[in-house]
Amino acid sequence: MTVKTFILAVFLFYSFNFTNGQYWQQAVDYKMSVSLDAETARYKGSQKLIYTNNSPETLHKVFYHLYFNAFQPGSEMAVRLKNSADKNGRFKVSVDSLSVEEQGFLRVSNVTQDGHYVSTEDSETILEVTLNTPLGPGQSTTLELNFQGQVPDVVRRAGKNSSEGVAFSMAQWYPKIAEYDIDGWNSDPYTGREFHGVWGDFDVKIILDKEFTVAASGYLQNAEDIGKGYADVKRPKSKRGKVTWHFIAPQVHDFTWAADVDYIHDTFPGPNDVTLHFFYKNDPEIIENWRKLQPDTAKLMAYFNSKIGPYPYKQYSVVQGGDGGMEYAMLTLITGGRKYGSLFGVTAHELAHSWFQHVLATNETKHEWMDEGFTSFISTLAENEILKENREFPLEGSYRGYFNLAASGVEMPQSTNANRYEHNYAYESTAYSKGAVFLGQLGYIMGKEKLFETLQTYYKEWQFKHPQPNDLRRIAERVSGLQLQWYLTDWTQTTNKIDYAITGVENKEKGCVVLLKRKELMPMPQEILVVYKNGDTELHYIPISLMRGEKENTYSIEWKTHKDWAWANPKYDLILDRSKEAIETIILDPSGLMADIDKNDNFYVSSKEGSN
Ligand SMILES: [Zn+2]
Known part of the structure; x- marks a missing residue:
């Protein structure tokens, strides 16, 4: 073995075995140049993509997303919006009503693999490319193409002429290679929902009229060419002429930008030498809020760093654009004319996505709750x-959202693909509310400290690896020493519900017995607070046998751990030392973190015999 082959062998060993127990990651290296005509909102460009197949399989095809083709009358997205069981409130404009100028499209031509033309098949938002030379495990290939597009009006997330007058919100604007991961190809047609992508480096040149200011994923490479400098409040409008903005974004799975002639551009120092950028319209109504937002965004980033783990890039931009708010790599597009609480709240949410959607990047089409829920x-x-x-129970809104969903009759299992929900309402509540409750309740099962230890370990071990639900569960088990398969199964793969009740209290020869009942299918460990008439309090804890362990007491008062509650038995006798007459009240789940759908039967009050 020569030194060279030895090094190669070591490299291969590490690239295939280092991630033992984790998943392969394909790699992309994009070089793009795009020129946008601001008058017509047409753009054209070229793309050179070095694509590396790190999977153990040989690829004969690759797929690209052409998202802007969804913004046409009669598109699959338009049809889906018309036929869903309830209205998708996030679409304010009907796609079918878009005029030719208001529509979007993205077309590709001259697709080559290593310099040779390849055959392609276009099916609206997905382009199928048959490779001339199959791509074996560990091999790279160069794919080149030209593209031409039209920016649609802002109907959803991206587009031109936002309601607040932002000229261009350029999200999902380029031919974007689909992710090939442990689930195979992720080439779902776009119907207005979620994204999934391949990590890699983006080198992007954007050519447009000089008077525009551009906000983008990645680091600006040529501030000196831009004119008076990137950080200037506003560059003077010159009549004619184009300028090229050159950005490099390393290790991202998406590249987004926005452009407007009226952007104010401020920077603010964030934690760990991160520079925060803010781009917002020169509109006296909003300027004060957007200034106030800057130090608060730094605080948000510090909070997420401390609770989950360090933000890995050196830049983040909050950009006025799009509709509502949407997370992208190293930036967010949000609408700007909001009351301060709302501006801050949306910024908090979209920035938090940097951890869950851009660094961990669970497939949000398949496991939407791990992205939207954890972010919420x-x-x-x-x-x-x-x-x-200072809200005592900050997750109250998420719990309420879940309780409404559980009572709605239209709930579907949380493992449902984001595109397959019958009701938009059910998708939204499942992803956001029930997803947030998943973590709130995991904190109930394992304790708050262990929950954050789990999140930190999860972030450290799974960043840039597209984790699956089971990966989080296995870390939670390692951190807590508890078995949690039952929790993941019941909560995410079924619509089983939690409902426990106190059905009575009966005196025994010595002491009394509290009769407990599991009224619904989903099991949960129980925490029970007993308050005696003399003012004494006791905390009782009943693990379930499926956990094969017990939570550590994280409360300030001692608790008594009782024998396990076996799942098969809907009833449980909780034995207390004192008589029924000594008891003032008994409360099931005093923390409120267990998502019990009917709390009316969670109490026993002495004056009210046989509470129900
Ligand atoms: Zn979100």
Whole structure:
């Protein structure tokens, strides 16, 4: 073995075995140049993509997303919006009503593999490319193409002429290679929902009229060419002429930009030498809020760093654009004319996505709750702390959202593909509310400290690896020493519900017995607070046998651990030392973190015999 082959062997060993127990990651290296005509909103460009197949399989085809083709009358997205069981409130404009100028499209031509033309098949938002030379495990190939597009009006997330007058919100604008991962090809047609992508490096040149200011994923490479400098409040409008903005974004799975002639551009120092950028319209109504947002965004980033782990890039931009708010690599597009609480809240949510959607990047089409739910969980806690809201139960809104869903009759299992829900309402509540409750309740099962230890370990071990639900569960088990398969199964793969009740209290020869009942299918460990008439309190804990362990007591008062509650038995006798007459009240789940759908039967009050 020569030194060279030895090095190669070591490299191969590490690239295939280092990630033992984890998943392969394909790699992309994009070089793009795009020129946008601001008058017609047409753009054209070229793309050179070095694509590396790190999977153990030989690829004969690759797929690209052409998202802007969804913004046409009669598209699959338009049809889906018309036929869903309830209205998707996030679409304010009907796609079918778009005029030719208002529509979007993205077409590719001259697709080559290593310099040779390849055959392609276009099916609206997906382009199928048959490779001339199959791509074996560990091999790279160069794919080149030209593209031409039209920016649609802002109907959803991206587009031109936003309601607040932002000229261009350029998200999902380029031919984007689909992810090939442990689930195979992720080439779902776009119907207005979620994204999944391949990590890699983006080198992007954007050519447009000089008077525009561009906000983008990645680091600007040529501030000196731009004119008076990137950080200037506003560059003077010159009449004619184009300028090229050159950005490099390393290790991202998406590249987004926005452009407007009226952007104010501020920077603010964030934690760990991160520079925060803010781009917003020169509109006197919003300027004060957007200034106030800057130090608060730094606080948000510090909060997420401390609770989950360090943000890995050196830049993040909050950009006025799009509709509502949407997370992208190293930036967010959000609407700007909001009351301060709302501006801060949306920024908190979209920034939190950087951890869950851009660094961990669970497939949000398949496991939407791990993205939207976890993001909602952590941003709600951050808001409560940074805005000093001091809410005792900050996740109350998420729990309420879940309870409404559970009672709605239209709930589907959380493992449902984001595109397959019958009701938009059920998708939204399942992804956001039930997803946030998943973590709130995991904190109930294992304790708050262990929950955050789990999140930190999960982030450290699974960043840039597209984790699956089971990967989080296995870490939670390792951190807590508890078995949690039952929790993941019942909560995410079924619509089983939690409902426990106190059905009575009966005196025994010595002491009394509290009669407990599991009224629904989903099991949960029980925490029970007993308050005696003399003022004494006792905390009782009943693990379930499926856990094969017990939570550590994280409360300030001692608790008594009882024998396990076996799942098969819907009833349980909790034995207390004192008589029924000594008891003032008994409360099931005093923390409120267990998502019990009917709390009316969670109490026993002495004056009210046989509470129900
Ligand atoms: Zn979100």
